[in-house]
Amino acid sequence: MDNLLILVTHVRLFYKISISLCGTSNDTGPVEMHLENGQGGAMVLPSNSSDRSDRSDKPMDQKVLRRLAQNREAARKSRLRKKAYVQQLESSKLKLASLEQELQKARQQGIFISSSGDQTHAMSGNGAMTFDLEYSRWQEEQNKQINELRTAVNAHASDSDLRLIVDGIMAHYDEIFRLKGIAAKADVFHILSGMWKTPAERCFLWLGGFRSSELLKLLVNQLEPLTEQQLMGLSNLQQSSQQAEDALSQGMEALQQSLAETLAGSLGPSGSSGNVANYMGQMAMAMGKLGTLENFLRQADNLRQQTLHQMQRILTIRQAARALLAIHDYFSRLRALSSLWLARPRE
Structure with a gap:
């Protein structure tokens, strides 16, 4: 709305x-x-x-x-x-x-529209709200899977049992990337802005999600001992992820600069929209450039998805289980930090 x-x-x-x-x-x-x-x-x-x-x-x-x-x-x-x-x-x-x-x-019909223009509430069929509901259900299911994995790790379950649980969690990550792709077609700004995440998570947001390279840095210290081959594999994966992130970031900066120049080109001498035909032409060009945002988001999610799967291939099944637990605990602490911040005493 x-x-x-x-x-x-x-x-x-x-x-x-x-x-x-x-x-x-x-x-x-x-x-x-x-x-x-x-x-x-x-x-x-x-x-x-x-x-x-x-x-x-x-x-x-x-x-x-x-x-x-x-x-x-x-x-x-x-x-x-x-x-x-x-x-x-x-x-x-x-x-x-x-x-x-x-x-x-x-x-x-009683639909509330916020004065800030950021969100529309109680609106059925809205792509952003649909995704928020799907993401909430996704988190609930992930919590169940993580609890199952934690119990299995603490009980020293067999490798085959751990593999079934780990594969289920990896498939669950694939599902959220699929849901984000659908939501981006309906409202790419909602996904890129991270309004479906907590404020603390949004502080570390990069193109609608986490930075794969930063996550790998956090995991290395949690997975010791690692073999030299594993260390080299994770290091190479971290570097390749960083290079891909830098390329996407540069692409986004170029898009923003080009978009700003296009919008400025439709301004008249006094700062107002000048010739109407020129204005409409410039706005059409800007709309076309905005269409590439979805492509940037999709590439960023593909990078995140591929990094997770590559990480799983480098690690043993027990190391992969510990990595998934560490990832979940990290984001859980970010969400807890947001709750504590919002509940802090105010003078």
């Missing part, structure tokens, strides 16, 4: 700006010549009446005829664009009315 309210606000603002711009347009002005520049934009060269008068006595050669034909074609296309734009405004007006009706209906 938060997305719906924001969309209504933007559509209403866009419609008002567009009407005001259309009201100041004049079809009877001088014909303009449009040339495509090197960046895909349009350069407008106003016609010069004095030049035309100077050339009136000269025979019209092929170059002049071609230029006049280009002017007429540009004027025709301009009229067509304006006609299409007016139709778009009418369509936007109808869409705005429809969205306002939906918003009013939602308010009548």
Whole structure:
């Protein structure tokens, strides 16, 4: 519902700006010549009446005829664009009315929209809320599996019994990555922001999850003794994870920079949105760039998933069991830290 309210606000603002711009347009002005520049934009060269008068006595050669034909074609296309734009405004007006009706209906049904615009509560079918519920159930199941694993480790269960439990936990991790992929298609910002995690966990958040390289550093001290081959394997895995994380981080920084430049390009001299057609074009480009966020999140989750499975292959079954217990205890302590922080005495 938060997305719906924001969309209504933007559509209403866009419609008002567009009407005001259309009201100041004049079809009877001088014909303009449009040339495509090197960046895909349009350069407008106003016609010069004095030049035309100077050339009136000269025979019209092929170059002049071609230029006049280009002017007429540009004027025709301009009229067509304006006609299409007016139709778009009418369509936007109808869409705005429809969205306002939906918003009013939602308010009548008692749906609460936070004033900060961060979350929408009590809204069935919402992708973010659906994932939050799925994640809560996932955590409950994980706690059961971890308790089973802890009991088996303390009871010195056989390797075959431990393997069944460890494989079940690894499959359970695969499930959360699958659920995150589905949720990202519905609301990638919700997953990237980590709003489904506790505040302390969000302090260490990287692209919607944990850093594999940092987790491996924490585990090495918990898994001793390790053979030289295992130490080398974990070291290589840690380095490769770090390199992949750095590449993804650089990609995200480049995306953010490109997005900022695209949005700034649609601003007029006074800081407001200038030409409406240019504004819409820039916003369309920004939307296209935002579409790559889902790809970054998917790559980050693939890295996390592959790191966990590679770690399992390097370790013995008992070491893998201890590693999974350590991972779970680490994140449990982060969640406990959040609870203690929120419950702290305030003066």
